[in-house]
Amino acid sequence: MVKVEVFSSPGCGKCAQAKNMLKTIVEEMGQGRITWRDVNILEEMDYAVELGVMSSPAIAIDGKLAFSSLPSPDKLRTELGKRLV
Amino acid sequence: MLTIGKLALRVDVTTDTVRYYEKEGLLAPARKTDAGYRLYDDVAIRRLRFIKQAQHCGFSLAEIGELLALKSSDAACCKDVKSVAIEKKLHLEHKIKALRVMSQALSELITVCDDETRPLQECPILAALESSMEKQLKGDRNG
Numbered sequence: 001m002v003k004v005e006v007f008s009s010p011g012c013g014k015c016a017q018a019k020n021m022l023k024t025i026v027e028e029m030g031q032g033r034i035t036w037r038d039v040n041i042l043e044e045m046d047y048a049v050e051l052g053v054m055s056s057p058a059i060a061i062d063g064k065l066a067f068s069s070l071p072s073p074d075k076l077r078t079e080l081g082k083r084l085v
Numbered sequence: 086m087l088t089i090g091k092l093a094l095r096v097d098v099t100t101d102t103v104r105y106y107e108k109e110g111l112l113a114p115a116r117k118t119d120a121g122y123r124l125y126d127d128v129a130i131r132r133l134r135f136i137k138q139a140q141h142c143g144f145s146l147a148e149i150g151e152l153l154a155l156k157s158s159d160a161a162c163c164k165d166v167k168s169v170a171i172e173k174k175l176h177l178e179h180k181i182k183a184l185r186v187m188s189q190a191l192s193e194l195i196t197v198c199d200d201e202t203r204p205l206q207e208c209p210i211l212a213a214l215e216s217s218m219e220k221q222l223k224g225d226r227n228g
Contacts, residue, residue, distance in 0.1 A: 009171050011164055041171060049178040056171050 002034045002083045007041045007048050008057035015057045018070045022059075025073055029080050086115065086124040096133040103133070109146055111136060111153060142170075143177050 004026055008015040019038075026036050041048050041056050048058075052065045059067040059076075066079055093100045106112040112132055114123035132153070139149045152169060155161040197209045205211070 009167065011167075041175075045174070045178055048175065049182055052179075054172070054175055054179065056168060056175070 002030070002080060003037070003062050004034055004080075005037045005039050005060045005063075006057060007039045007044075007053050007060070009041050015070065019057070021073060022070065022076055025076055026080070029077065029084065033084060034080065086126060087129070089114075089123050089125070092125045092129055092133070095130060096137065098133065098137070106133070106136060106146075109150065111146065111150055143173055148173065 006015075006019060006022070008019070023036055026034050030036075039047070041053070051060050051063065053060070053068070055068055057070050058065060059071065061079060061083065067075070071079070087095065089100050089103055093103050103112065107114075112129060115126040115129065116124050118124060135153070135156075136146075136149055139152060140146075144152065148169070152166065155165050155169070194210045194213055197213055199209075203209075
């Protein structure tokens with residue numbers, strides 16, 4: 001099971017729309033093989049720091065920082081594709 | 086209107102600091118006298134206090150410049166400032182984590198030294214630092 005974690009702060013306007021699009025990709029590609037978790041960076045600051053998150057929003061895949069900002073749909077597809085092989 | 090000396094005194098900074106902030110584009114006098122002396126109004130006092138407070142929160146002058154730009158931007162809103170603050174906090178937390186690691190490394194070195202009367206040549210702390218440097222050099226060569 002691939003684990004996608006999206007770090008952002010509540011009310012982050014620029015994140016919401018882009019996040020929804022990425023979430024749709026995850027659901028399409030994953031079909032039960034990918035989990036998605038929204039992480040409130042303010043509530044889980046220690047965890048964010050542990051993974052090396054330096055800015056918000058950011059995405060970790062399988063417990064490792066994969067994107068320090070929200071990626072394009074293609075980049076996320078490529079990254080997930082590597083893990084689903 | 087305040088002269089630079091009075092402004093500095095009011096906000097508890099030096100006149101050099103005020104000039105430096107001006108050079109960095111963070112502050113400007115309201116006007117100058119005919120003789121070229123700078124004169125400041127209440128806006129400058131508030132701006133200087135803002136700068137000092139932001140410095141207390143760990144913001145660099147460049148970052149304070151960004152905050153001041155956001156503050157006067159019609160297009161910006163509270164969440165823009167909040168995201169700057171969150172990023173600053175992340176950076177600070179990273180630094181704190183790195184400092185904890187350093188502190189832990191020092192604790193380990195201090196524990197190694199169980200006999201303070203030993204001559205300097207036998208100092209286990211110095212020996213440990215030297216051996217870790219050698220390891221690092223070997224690692225660099227191999228890597």
